[in-house]
Amino acid sequence: xxxxxxxxxxxxxxxxxxxxxxxxxxxxxxxxxxxxxxxxxxxxxxxxxxxxxxxxxxxxxxxxxxxxxxxxxxxxxxxxxxxxxxxxxxxxxxxxxxxxxxxxxxxxxxxxxxxxxxxxxxxxxxxxxxxxxxxxxxxxxxxxxxxxxxxxxxxxxxxxxxxxxxxxxxxxxxxxxxxxxxxxxxxxxxxxxxxxxxxxxxxxxxxxxxxxxxxxxxxxxxxxxxxxxxxxxxxxxxxxxxxxxxxxxxxxxxxxxxxxxxxxxxxxxxxxxxxxxxxxxxxxxxxxxxxxxxxxxxxxxxxxxxxxxxxxxxxxxxxxx
Amino acid sequence: xxxxxxxxxxxxxxxxxxxxxxxxxxxxxxxxxxxxxxxxxxxxxxxxxxxxxxxxxxxxxxxxxxxxxxxxxxxxxxxxxxxxxxxxxxxxxxxxxxxxxxxxxxxxxxxxxxxxxxxxxxxxxxxxxxxxxxxxxxxxxxxxxxxxxxxxxxxxxxxxxxxxxxxxxxxxxxxxxxxxxxxxxxxxxxxxxxxxxxxxxxxxxxxxxxxxxxxxxxxxxxxxxxxxxxxxxxxxxxxxxxxxxxxxxxxxxxxxxxxxxxxxxxxxxxxxxxxxxxxxxxxxxxxxxxxxxxxxxxxxxxxxxxxxxxxxxxxxxxxxx
Numbered sequence: 001x002x003x004x005x006x007x008x009x010x011x012x013x014x015x016x017x018x019x020x021x022x023x024x025x026x027x028x029x030x031x032x033x034x035x036x037x038x039x040x041x042x043x044x045x046x047x048x049x050x051x052x053x054x055x056x057x058x059x060x061x062x063x064x065x066x067x068x069x070x071x072x073x074x075x076x077x078x079x080x081x082x083x084x085x086x087x088x089x090x091x092x093x094x095x096x097x098x099x100x101x102x103x104x105x106x107x108x109x110x111x112x113x114x115x116x117x118x119x120x121x122x123x124x125x126x127x128x129x130x131x132x133x134x135x136x137x138x139x140x141x142x143x144x145x146x147x148x149x150x151x152x153x154x155x156x157x158x159x160x161x162x163x164x165x166x167x168x169x170x171x172x173x174x175x176x177x178x179x180x181x182x183x184x185x186x187x188x189x190x191x192x193x194x195x196x197x198x199x200x201x202x203x204x205x206x207x208x209x210x211x212x213x214x215x216x217x218x219x220x221x222x223x224x225x226x227x228x229x230x231x232x233x234x235x236x237x238x239x240x241x242x243x244x245x246x247x248x249x250x251x252x253x254x255x256x257x258x259x260x261x262x263x264x265x266x267x268x269x270x271x272x273x274x275x276x277x278x279x280x281x282x283x284x285x286x287x288x289x290x291x292x293x294x295x296x297x298x299x300x301x302x303x304x305x306x307x308x309x310x311x312x313x314x315x316x317x318x319x320x321x
Numbered sequence: 322x323x324x325x326x327x328x329x330x331x332x333x334x335x336x337x338x339x340x341x342x343x344x345x346x347x348x349x350x351x352x353x354x355x356x357x358x359x360x361x362x363x364x365x366x367x368x369x370x371x372x373x374x375x376x377x378x379x380x381x382x383x384x385x386x387x388x389x390x391x392x393x394x395x396x397x398x399x400x401x402x403x404x405x406x407x408x409x410x411x412x413x414x415x416x417x418x419x420x421x422x423x424x425x426x427x428x429x430x431x432x433x434x435x436x437x438x439x440x441x442x443x444x445x446x447x448x449x450x451x452x453x454x455x456x457x458x459x460x461x462x463x464x465x466x467x468x469x470x471x472x473x474x475x476x477x478x479x480x481x482x483x484x485x486x487x488x489x490x491x492x493x494x495x496x497x498x499x500x501x502x503x504x505x506x507x508x509x510x511x512x513x514x515x516x517x518x519x520x521x522x523x524x525x526x527x528x529x530x531x532x533x534x535x536x537x538x539x540x541x542x543x544x545x546x547x548x549x550x551x552x553x554x555x556x557x558x559x560x561x562x563x564x565x566x567x568x569x570x571x572x573x574x575x576x577x578x579x580x581x582x583x584x585x586x587x588x589x590x591x592x593x594x595x596x597x598x599x600x601x602x603x604x605x606x607x608x609x610x611x612x613x614x615x616x617x618x619x620x621x622x623x624x625x626x627x628x629x630x631x632x633x634x635x636x637x638x639x640x641x642x
Contacts, residue, residue, distance in 0.1 A: 013420045014597060024421040025369075032370040039360065048346075049353040050631050051450045051613060054375055054406065054430050057641045076395050078434055078447065081639040085375065092642050096631050099334040100345040107428065109375050113399055126399065129372045272641045276335060292372060310371050310417050318402040320378045320593045321413050 004120040010306040012319045026165040027300045027308055033162055034296050035107070037154045038131055042105045045146070047133060050101060052108040053086060058272065060088035061265045062112070065217050067199070067242070069124075071315075072113040085111040088289060090220055091273055093134040094249060098276065098283040105133035108289070116316025122304045123240050125293060127313040134287030140231055140248055143286050144211060147235065147244065148180045151209065151295075158299065171301045176208075182235070184211040203241040210236050219259035220273075221247035233288070237298045240305065246288020253277040325441040331627040333640045347486040348621045348629055354483055355617050356428070358475045359452055366467070368454060369422045373429040374407060379593065381409035382586045383433070386538050388520070388563070390445075392636075393434040406432040409610060411541055412594055414455040415570060419597065419604040426454035429610070437637025443625045444561050446614060448634040455608030461552055461569055464607050465532060468556065468565065469501045472530065472616075479620065492622045497529075503556070505532040524562040531557050540580035541594075542568035554609070558619045561626065567609020574598040 016024060043049060055078065062068050074085040089108045096104055108130050118124040135142065155177045159166065166172040190198035190212065202210065213233045216223075222231040232247030250256050256277050260267055267274070276282045297305035306312035311321050337345060364370060376399065383389050395406040410429045417425055429451050439445040456463065476498045480487065487493040511519035511533065523531065534554045537544075543552040553568030571577050577598050581588055588595070597603045618626035627633035632642050 013416055014593060014602070016420065021421045028369045028371070028422055031372070032364060032368075035370045035372075036360065036364050039357065043353060043357050047353075048349045049356045050349070051352070051356075051428070052430055053632050053634070053642075054432055054448055056632070057639065072399065074397050074399075076397060078393065078395075079437060079637050079639050083639060092632060095334055095642060099337065100342045101349055101631065107372070109373055109430065111375055116400060127375055272335060281335070310422065311374050311377070311413060313374070316400050318378065318400050318404060321374075321416060 004122075007120045007122045007303050009119060009314050009317055010304050010309075010312040012312060012321065013310060023168065024307070026168045027296065027302065028310070029165050030158070030162060030169070030300050031292070031296045031308055033158055034154060034292070034299065037157060038150055038290070039105075039107075041150045041153060042131075042133060045103075047103045047105045047135070048101045050096065050104050050106045052089060052106050053092065054109070055083040055085060056092070057081065057083055058091050058269045059084045059086055060090045061218060061263075061269070062087050063218065063265060064263055069115045069118060070112055071115045074111060074113065087112055088130065089132050090218075091270065093132060093287060094220065094273060094282065094285060095276060097134040097136050097285045097287070098281060102136035103134075105131060107292075108132045114315040118315045119317060120304075123294060123297075124315055125306055125309070125313040126315050129292045130289035131292060132287070132289040134285050136283050136285050138286040140213070140233060140286060143233070143246055143288055144181065144184075147288065147290070148182055152177060152180055155299070169300050171299065174301065175299060178208045182209050182211055184213060187212055187214045199236075199241060202236055203239065206236060206238050208238070209243075212236060219256060219263055219265060220249050222250055223255075223259070225255070237294065240294045240298050242291075243294040243298065244288050244290045246286070248286040249284070251277060251282040251284050325443075328441045328443045328624050330440060330635050330638055331625050331630075331633040333633060333642065334631060344489065345628070347489045348617065348623065349631070350486050351479070351483060351490070351621050352613070352617045352629055354479055355475060355613070355620065358478060359471055359611070360426075360428075362471045362474060363426045363452075363454060366424075368424045368426045368456070371417065371422060371425050371427045373410060373427050374413065375430070376404040376406060377413070378402065378404055379412050379590045380405045380407055381411045382539060382584075382590070383408050384539065384586060385584055390436045390439060391433055392436045395432060395434065408433055409451065410453050411539075412591065414453060414608060415541065415594060415603065415606060416597060418455040418457050418606045418608070419602060423457035424455075426452060428613075429453045435636040439636045440638060441625075444615060444618075445636055446627055446630070446634040447636050450613045451610035452613060453608070453610040455606050457604050457606050459607040461534070461554060461607060464554070464567055464609055465502065465505075468609065468611070469499075469503055473498055473501055476620070490621050492620065495622065496620060499529045503530050503532050505534060508533055508535045520557075520562060523557055524560065527557060527559050529559070530564075533557060540577060540584055540586060541570050543571055544576075544580070546576070558615065561615045561619050563612075564615040564619065565609050565611045567607070569607040570605070572598060572603040572605050
């Protein structure tokens with residue numbers, strides 16, 4: 001029997017028993033508290049709160065990405081033009097942070113039709129929400145400090161103010177305030193030590209959040225062409241793995257063009273960012289996206305992060321609502 | 322020259338001049354302040370903050386609706402099942418408020434592919450965000466009081482804390498804290514006085530927000546079969562019209578079934594709400610959705626509510642982002 005066999009697929013609201021509803025309600029209260037805490041932290045630090053978009057001509061290519069498992073990309077026609085559902089608002093963030101909103105965040109619903117075989121990993125959804133943020137002029141260290149402060153503040157306050165909910169969820173004693181600064185690992189070292197499956201190994205071995213840096217992926221993350229090092233990062237949580245992905249970003253035209261061509265990403269979907277970069281109007285930024293369901297899933301101690309969703313979005317499992 | 326000829330279609334971020342960017346940034350700060358104020362008000366009043374969904378088998382039929390002008394309904398297949406983009410989360414709210422979340426709100430992105438001829442009304446978008454909320458056991462009066470308090474608190478605080486932004490937007494003197502309680506009109510009286518165009522007339526004549534009640538529309542709003550009166554409401558703002566739509570809701574099986582059949586709405590898309598009602602598990606609730614772009618558009622004094630969007634969603638006008 002594998003670990004996945006033990007994970008049940010979270011049921012829709014109408015099928016929950018009274019006890020299950022009470023648990024669902026507790027997780028909902030933790031989600032509410034988390035959203036309030038994080039949005040207040042970002043607003044108080046001068047970030048502008050942008051509303052998300054659902055349909056755009058351009059969205060995240062999610063490629064190359066070592067963790068990708070997308071079964072289908074949704075494209076529809078509106079007003080005679082093809083638009084895609086939001087995979088992430090990374091391109092929107094880069095343009096917005098370079099123009100009217102130097103520091104911004106978005107509670108952004110992302111659609112990623114993951115393969116149905118991921119139903120029982122406990123950590124994949126076909127719709128989820130990122131707290132997606134970006135800051136002009138920031139470097140990786142700034143982002144580390146900001147995220148660590150946001151998470152530590154959240155956990156500290158939660159442990160003080162949500163005792164009853166954490167007790168119901170059996171997390172009162174086991175949820176600890178993480179020590180800062182979080183440890184930082186280089187992906188190259190992890191790969192040397194654990195092989196290709198390093199993500200699975202550290203996810204199951206760590207007991208506190210840890211950063212992993214230097215991960216080859218999409219064109220918009222900063223890559224040093226001389227050293228081959230990537231100035232990007234993931235935050236890993238025990239059990240749930242990557243809860244945040246981010247980077248210092250590329251902003252130079254020739255680098256972006258070279259990488260788009262190298263990755264064989266469709267150039268015509270990224271004409272605006274290329275144009276802005278060519279005109280030197282794309283600014284250096286850094287940012288990240290925090291997966292809300294994974295973060296709250298870790299806090300609440302769920303088996304499947306879809307337990308954090310009022311309307312579960314489990315790969316392969318479509319309910320009426 | 323009509324009023325609409327004077328309205329320009331808001332440009333995307335990359336095409337704004339320095340002065341226009343400064344204005345955009347001010348509107349963004351008003352949006353941030355508004356989101357923080359409203360979410361804090363709702364959380365402090367015990368409402369749970371739910372994350373939105375984008376694709377569901379069941380969504381708002383938006384029919385019958387006197388104001389509807391939908392050019393296209395988006396339906397796609399995922400995992401072999403047809404799903405629709407969210408027109409509103411009304412059905413989700415009714416199920417959620419009847420089960421794990423008796424008081425809830427959602428910042429819900431809604432997709433409504435409005436006809437392109439609505440590009441220059443200044444008050445239509447093909448994507449917008451509602452602060453959508455619902456409360457078990459509430460009546461219309463409770464909702465009026467809650468919304469009036471939320472709006473008055475917001476405007477009072479904004480006028481105190483966002484003076485510089487309101488000055489740039491030329492709203493420092495003209496934006497007044499509305500007097501409570503807001504006036505309430507019955508749609509029947511307005512129709513008798515102004516004819517079928519009553520919405521346009523009151524939108525241009527009022528100087529403060531006003532409630533309009535008793536509006537025939539979708540099956541889920543409460544209708545008294547004996548008197549023919551609807552226990553529902555819209556909140557109208559000067560210039561922008563309906564900024565909020567809401568109601569006490571139907572929860573009795575036979576009434577819901579009768580109305581779905583009468584309206585010729587596809588019954589198979591609403592099997593869950595019918596099932597819950599039949600089993601007496603649907604609870605009496607009341608709620609509403611506040612259009613964030615219209616609310617902020619009114620506060621900021623824009624000509625087109627797409628000015629409140631970082632990525633304008635003007636009917637008929639699709640940009641790259």
